Amino acid sequence: MLFGRRMRNLAFYLASLLLFCPLLAKSGSPGLNDDVLGLIVFKADILDPLSKLASWNEDEDDPCGWTGVKCNAKTNRVTELSLVGFSLSGKIGRGLLQLQSIQKLYLSKNNFSGSLNPKLSQLESLRVVDLSENNLSGVIPDEFFGQCRSLRSLSLANNAFTGHIPPSLGSCLTLAALNLSSNRLSGSLPKGLWSLYGLRSLDLSGNSLVGEIPGGISRLYNLRSISLRQNHLSGRLPDDMGSCLLLKYLDFSVNFLTGSLPDSMHRLSMCSHLRMASNLFSGKVPTWIGKMKNLEFLDLSRNWFSGRVPESIGKLQLLKSLDLSRNRLTGGLPESIGACRGLTDLDLSGNSLTGNLPSWVFELKLQRISVSGNKMSGCISVGVSATSDRTLSYLDLSGNAFSGAVPLVLGNLLSLQQLNLSWNLLSGSIPASILALETVEVLDLSRNLINGSIPLEIGKAVSLKELRLEKNSLTGEIPVQIGNCSSLATMMLSQNNLTGPLPQTIANLTNLHKVDLSFNRLSGNLPKQLSNLPHLLSFNISHNLFSGDLPAGNFFNAIPPSSLSDNPGLCGSVVNRSCPTVLPKPIVLNPNSSTSSANTSLSSKNTRHKKIIFSISALIAIGAAAVIALGVITITILNMRVRASTDPHSAAALALSDGYYSNSPSTDANSGKLVMFSGSDPNFSTRAHTILNKDCELGRGGFGTVYKTILRDGRPVVIKKLTVSSLVKSQEDFEGRLKKLGKTKTF
Numbered sequence: 001m002l003f004g005r006r007m008r009n010l011a012f013y014l015a016s017l018l019l020f021c022p023l024l025a026k027s028g029s030p031g032l033n034d035d036v037l038g039l040i041v042f043k044a045d046i047l048d049p050l051s052k053l054a055s056w057n058e059d060e061d062d063p064c065g066w067t068g069v070k071c072n073a074k075t076n077r078v079t080e081l082s083l084v085g086f087s088l089s090g091k092i093g094r095g096l097l098q099l100q101s102i103q104k105l106y107l108s109k110n111n112f113s114g115s116l117n118p119k120l121s122q123l124e125s126l127r128v129v130d131l132s133e134n135n136l137s138g139v140i141p142d143e144f145f146g147q148c149r150s151l152r153s154l155s156l157a158n159n160a161f162t163g164h165i166p167p168s169l170g171s172c173l174t175l176a177a178l179n180l181s182s183n184r185l186s187g188s189l190p191k192g193l194w195s196l197y198g199l200r201s202l203d204l205s206g207n208s209l210v211g212e213i214p215g216g217i218s219r220l221y222n223l224r225s226i227s228l229r230q231n232h233l234s235g236r237l238p239d240d241m242g243s244c245l246l247l248k249y250l251d252f253s254v255n256f257l258t259g260s261l262p263d264s265m266h267r268l269s270m271c272s273h274l275r276m277a278s279n280l281f282s283g284k285v286p287t288w289i290g291k292m293k294n295l296e297f298l299d300l301s302r303n304w305f306s307g308r309v310p311e312s313i314g315k316l317q318l319l320k321s322l323d324l325s326r327n328r329l330t331g332g333l334p335e336s337i338g339a340c341r342g343l344t345d346l347d348l349s350g351n352s353l354t355g356n357l358p359s360w361v362f363e364l365k366l367q368r369i370s371v372s373g374n375k376m377s378g379c380i381s382v383g384v385s386a387t388s389d390r391t392l393s394y395l396d397l398s399g400n401a402f403s404g405a406v407p408l409v410l411g412n413l414l415s416l417q418q419l420n421l422s423w424n425l426l427s428g429s430i431p432a433s434i435l436a437l438e439t440v441e442v443l444d445l446s447r448n449l450i451n452g453s454i455p456l457e458i459g460k461a462v463s464l465k466e467l468r469l470e471k472n473s474l475t476g477e478i479p480v481q482i483g484n485c486s487s488l489a490t491m492m493l494s495q496n497n498l499t500g501p502l503p504q505t506i507a508n509l510t511n512l513h514k515v516d517l518s519f520n521r522l523s524g525n526l527p528k529q530l531s532n533l534p535h536l537l538s539f540n541i542s543h544n545l546f547s548g549d550l551p552a553g554n555f556f557n558a559i560p561p562s563s564l565s566d567n568p569g570l571c572g573s574v575v576n577r578s579c580p581t582v583l584p585k586p587i588v589l590n591p592n593s594s595t596s597s598a599n600t601s602l603s604s605k606n607t608r609h610k611k612i613i614f615s616i617s618a619l620i621a622i623g624a625a626a627v628i629a630l631g632v633i634t635i636t637i638l639n640m641r642v643r644a645s646t647d648p649h650s651a652a653a654l655a656l657s658d659g660y661y662s663n664s665p666s667t668d669a670n671s672g673k674l675v676m677f678s679g680s681d682p683n684f685s686t687r688a689h690t691i692l693n694k695d696c697e698l699g700r701g702g703f704g705t706v707y708k709t710i711l712r713d714g715r716p717v718v719i720k721k722l723t724v725s726s727l728v729k730s731q732e733d734f735e736g737r738l739k740k741l742g743k744t745k746t747f
């Protein structure tokens with residue numbers, strides 16, 4: 001059985017060799033169906049990682065039941081092969097040439113490589129070939145078009161074909177659709193292109209074609225759709241452009257085309273898409289544009305068009321999208337556009353338009369409006385519908401000279417996602433209604449004259465990702481409610497007059513990336529929890545009145561100094577200013593005097609060496625501290641079990657009462673350290689490090705570790721480090737504190 005199968009396989013491989021001599025193959029194995037043979041040979045050449053072609057079994061009499069294969073019911077010959085998106089790779093071999101009756105070949109969205117077999121177009125009945133979205137390469141062979149039989153539709157789009165479009169293209173007169181887009185084709189448009197009078201659709205976009213568009217396109221009277229988008233074509237559009245009366249779709253965007261739009265184009269009354277963006281077209285936007293009654297999409301952006309926006313655009317009743325952005329248009333926006341009832345997208349940004357915002361801007365059911373970067377002025381509120389609007393999602397009026405208040409009615413735009421009113425002359429306060437919009441993701445009111453404070457309603461802007469209010473005249477505090485804006489990633493509040501502290505709730509905003517609070521009058525400590533913000537990239541608080549230490553953590557340890565500059569109260573290693581309040585304030589007890597006459601000194605940088613007059617209560621407190629200290633000493637000594645080695649009369653006691661006060665004084669003030677050493681040894685500080693050697697460790701008791709060391713004069717010293725408080729971050733820190741203590745003791 002197995003053996004028999006192998007023999008059969010062998011027979012097929014022999015047969016596939018014979019295929020190259022078609023005569024032999026036909027006469028030599030009359031029992032074999034040509035189509036089965038062809039498809040099995042095709043399969044043998046390719047990789048099928050998902051086993052999509054598992055049903056292709058050479059034992060069958062005909063392939064009509066195989067995946068992707070369709071046959072003529074009468075002849076049982078294959079008429080269609082459709083293997084779209086099967087993840088097949090390898091080369092498209094000669095097996096397919098055996099499918100004498102195939103009409104449609106769909107192999108798109110695979111990973112076929114290699115070149116295009118020129119013989120494919122010679123298959124007598126093959127009408128449709130779609131090899132798009134593969135990895136085919138090489139030049140398109142001249143013979144492919146030169147000898148084509150009945151090819152009507154060819155797509156080689158999204159492959160890696162190189163070289164010129166073969167001149168023979170013009171002789172494949174059966175072609176109705178040609179799609180060579182997104183390859184690496186170069187050279188100019190072939191001369192014969194416009195002789196393909198049957199062509200209805202031509203897509204050569206996304207290549208590197210150069211040169212001018214030749215005249216004669218009027219011969220393509222069947223043309224419905226043409227895209228030459230994204231090439232390097234130059235020169236003027238052919239004058240006879242407007243003779244292709246059936247044209248619906250025209251895209252010449254992203255080339256180097258010059259001149260004006262040819263007048264003949266006004267005859268293109270079927271045209272629904274006219275896209276000429278990113279070229280070098282100049283002159284006026286033609287008035288005849290109003291005659292292209294079927295226009296739905298008009299994109300003339302990024303050219304050199306000048307003059308006014310023509311009134312006639314108002315006649316385009318079907319217009320959905322109007323993009324005239326980045327030209328040199330002047331004058332006001334015509335009222336007539338208000339008649340374009342179907343308009344949803346309007347982009348007039350980057351021109352030199354003047355005048356007021358016409359009322360139709362808010363009356364039409366627009367989804368996106370941008371008039372940014374013009375010279376428009378006046379109030380915005382005109383015409384904003386007083387009732388709610390659920391269509392507008394994008395409103396960009398930035399970079400004009402609009403004045404007056406930010407209109408309250410903007411709060412009626414219930415689907416608004418992006419609002420950009422920056423770079424205008426708007427005044428008054430921020431309407432709470434805008435912030436109450438739960439849909440708003442981007443709110444940019446920066447660089448205006450807005451005053452008042454940030455409304456507490458900011459807490460309702462739960463979708464807000466980007467908040468830009470910089471360069472206004474805002475006052476008051478940053479509301480704690482901002483902690484509700486859980487999506488917030490960018491918060492720019494710089495150059496205002498904000499006061500008060502940074503609310504602790506900011507630390508809830510775990511998506512924060514960029515924060516700029518510079519040039520305000522914010523004060524107080526930075527919330528410690530800021531160190532928990534995982535995505536922080538920049539945090540600029542320069543030119544404020546912040547004080548205290550920075551939050552811990554990698555981000556704040558490496559923060560650029562310019563992010564902190566000009567905050568006189570800030571301290572910590574990053575600003576090269578020690579934090580005075582963080583140092584412990586030891587109470588130093590003179591071992592020779594009784595507890596009641598204890599001498600005391602505060603070791604803060606500023607008060608050191610200064611005499612301090614104590615109130616009775618302070619003395620009582622000190623006394624109590626000393627009593628506690630004595631108690632601790634006792635326990636210490638019990639713990640140590642090293643009584644013999646220490647002379648109790650030469651030992652002195654020094655208690656450090658930890659006067660650290662921070663944001664949470666109640667917890668930290670309880671921690672402290674007890675150090676015992678002998679009197680005032682001048683070399684104490686220089687020997688401090690030895691105290692911390694492991695060798696000197698005597699034992700670990702219930703309250704901490706006990707060390708012993710010998711001073712230079714031979715006197716033994718016993719030191720007990722009590723709790724390792726949260727203040728003492730490391731051994732170095734502890735040693736540093738001991739050194740300071742050694743320097744400042746005053747008895």
Ligand SMILES: *[C@@H]1O[C@H](CO)[C@@H](O)[C@H](O)[C@H]1NC(C)=O
Nearest residue numbers: 087089090110111112113135
């Ligand atoms: C396509 O095939 C090539 C080999 O020809 C292989 O390196 C590549 O990973 C394949 N790509 C995909 C997306 O399957």
Ligand SMILES: *[C@@H]1O[C@H](CO)[C@@H](O)[C@H](O)[C@H]1NC(C)=O
Nearest residue numbers: 111113114134135136137160
């Ligand atoms: C296309 O084929 C080349 C080899 O010819 C291979 O290096 C490349 O990865 C393939 N590209 C894709 C997207 O599979």
Ligand SMILES: *[C@@H]1O[C@H](CO)[C@@H](O)[C@H](O)[C@H]1NC(C)=O
Nearest residue numbers: 132157158179181201203225
């Ligand atoms: C050409 O093919 C590409 C890729 O398959 C496709 O996106 C594009 O719409 C096609 N062009 C036309 C005019 O059908």
Ligand SMILES: *[C@@H]1O[C@H](CO)[C@@H](O)[C@H](O)[C@H]1NC(C)=O
Nearest residue numbers: 372398399420422442444466
């Ligand atoms: C708002 O518009 C200005 C000017 O047009 C632009 O620079 C800024 O990036 C825009 N803001 C946002 C958040 O996109």
Ligand SMILES: *[C@@H]1O[C@H](CO)[C@@H](O)[C@H](O)[C@H]1NC(C)=O
Nearest residue numbers: 427428429450451452453475
């Ligand atoms: C804001 O400025 C306007 C003038 O533009 C002034 O009338 C108003 O009192 C100011 N409001 C605040 C809170 O400063």
Ligand SMILES: *[C@@H]1O[C@H](CO)[C@@H](O)[C@H](O)[C@H]1NC(C)=O
Nearest residue numbers: 456457458459460462481484
């Ligand atoms: C915070 O958001 C919740 C909804 O997520 C809302 O109910 C609450 O009122 C908001 N708080 C403030 C202060 O706006």
Ligand SMILES: *[C@@H]1O[C@H](CO)[C@@H](O)[C@H](O)[C@H]1NC(C)=O
Nearest residue numbers: 471472473474495496497498
């Ligand atoms: C901030 O307030 C001071 C005085 O209160 C004023 O001189 C200054 O112009 C204000 N700055 C801004 C940006 O509004």
Ligand SMILES: *[C@@H]1O[C@H](CO)[C@@H](O)[C@H](O)[C@H]1NC(C)=O
Nearest residue numbers: 483503504505506507508529
């Ligand atoms: C926000 O932070 C405050 C204190 O800073 C806390 O009480 C509150 O639970 C936090 N809210 C959320 C949602 O994490």
Ligand SMILES: *[C@@H]1O[C@H](CO)[C@@H](O)[C@H](O)[C@H]1NC(C)=O
Nearest residue numbers: 518538540541542560562563
């Ligand atoms: C912080 O803001 C100040 C003032 O705007 C600026 O000079 C400085 O370069 C900023 N620092 C960083 C790190 O961006």
Ligand SMILES: *[C@@H]1O[C@H](CO)[C@@H](O)[C@H](O)[C@H]1NC(C)=O
Nearest residue numbers: 560561562573574575576577
């Ligand atoms: C702090 O001092 C170090 C070295 O002395 C110096 O490199 C750094 O620029 C200083 N930082 C500031 C903020 O002055």
Ligand SMILES: *[C@@H]1O[C@H](CO)[C@@H](O)[C@H](O)[C@H]1NC(C)=O
Nearest residue numbers: 591592593678679680681747
């Ligand atoms: C303590 O007093 C004893 C004698 O009373 C004296 O020898 C010793 O030097 C004094 N120590 C200090 C630190 O004053």
Ligand SMILES: *[C@@H]1O[C@H](CO)[C@@H](O)[C@H](O)[C@H]1NC(C)=O
Nearest residue numbers: 590593597598599600746747
């Ligand atoms: C306390 O110490 C100072 C030196 O800091 C000394 O002048 C003063 O006499 C001492 N007072 C007592 C009571 O020991």
